[in-house]
Amino acid sequence: GAVVSQHPSWVICKSGTSVKIECRSLDFQATTMFWYRQFPKQSLMLMATSNEGSKATYEQGVEKDKFLINHASLTLSTLTVTSAHPEDSSFYICSASRGGTSYEQYFGPGTRLTVT
Amino acid sequence: EDQVTQSPEALRLQEGESSSLNCSYTVSGLRGLFWYRQDPGKGPEFLFTLYSAGEEKEKERLKATLTKKESFLHITAPKPEDSATYLCAVQAMTTDSWGKLQFGAGTQVVVTP
Numbered sequence: 001g002a003v004v005s006q007h008p009s010w011v012i013c014k015s016g017t018s019v020k021i022e023c024r025s026l027d028f029q030a031t032t033m034f035w036y037r038q039f040p041k042q043s044l045m046l047m048a049t050s051n052e053g054s055k056a057t058y059e060q061g062v063e064k065d066k067f068l069i070n071h072a073s074l075t076l077s078t079l080t081v082t083s084a085h086p087e088d089s090s091f092y093i094c095s096a097s098r099g100g101t102s103y104e105q106y107f108g109p110g111t112r113l114t115v116t
Numbered sequence: 117e118d119q120v121t122q123s124p125e126a127l128r129l130q131e132g133e134s135s136s137l138n139c140s141y142t143v144s145g146l147r148g149l150f151w152y153r154q155d156p157g158k159g160p161e162f163l164f165t166l167y168s169a170g171e172e173k174e175k176e177r178l179k180a181t182l183t184k185k186e187s188f189l190h191i192t193a194p195k196p197e198d199s200a201t202y203l204c205a206v207q208a209m210t211t212d213s214w215g216k217l218q219f220g221a222g223t224q225v226v227v228t229p
Binding site for chain 2 (some may be wrong): 002004006032034042043044046049091093095097099103104105106107108109110112
């Protein structure tokens with residue numbers, strides 16, 4: 001159990017366009033979902049935390065109008081990178097947590113975004 | 117501020133050569149310490165959760181231990197398929213943390229035949 005999927009696994013987009021990344025918990029209900037980005041040879045940096053039906057909580061320095069997060073159901077969260085620029089190119093990874101007394105986060109396989 | 121420091125940054129082992137990875141942490145009340153394995157170009161894979169000092173968990177060739185200041189991940193008789201980056205993360209017991217994790221930079225392990 002505890003499988004998380006992401007779609008797409010990789011995407012190339014032109015500068016100025018928007019791209020949406022989906023994160024799904026396949027075999028459990030996720031009270032909370034997290035979005036991270038990871039640059040080469042670096043560790044994961046938390047971007048935002050989202051709870052189903054609530055507005056996302058963004059980490060300091062992350063532009064909420066640029067990285068739109070929607071957590072519409074207990075199994076789906078989406079991250080939309082709006083007006084993407086080359087510096088947004090990165091590896092985006094989501095994770096999901098059951099919540100309650102279960103504190104583990106289960107990660108998706110990641111999405112490689114390249115902005116040209 | 118919560119901090120997680122992993123050492124060494126990189127570790128090269130011969131197959132069968134056991135070793136340990138270190139994760140030192142400072143956190144305002146530890147809810148849990150987590151170990152993950154990450155292969156290149158993939159998301160982290162959950163390995164263990166440790167909640168209190170003295171706790172130990174094992175999975176195949178891996179064993180994780182926890183003290184009040186650090187955690188160790190012991191790799192016994194590693195095989196080439198154990199090559200990966202091992203990440204340590206802590207979760208603080210603060211009410212507004214929503215369970216978010218503070219990650220260390222990771223230890224890149226390479227096991228050669």
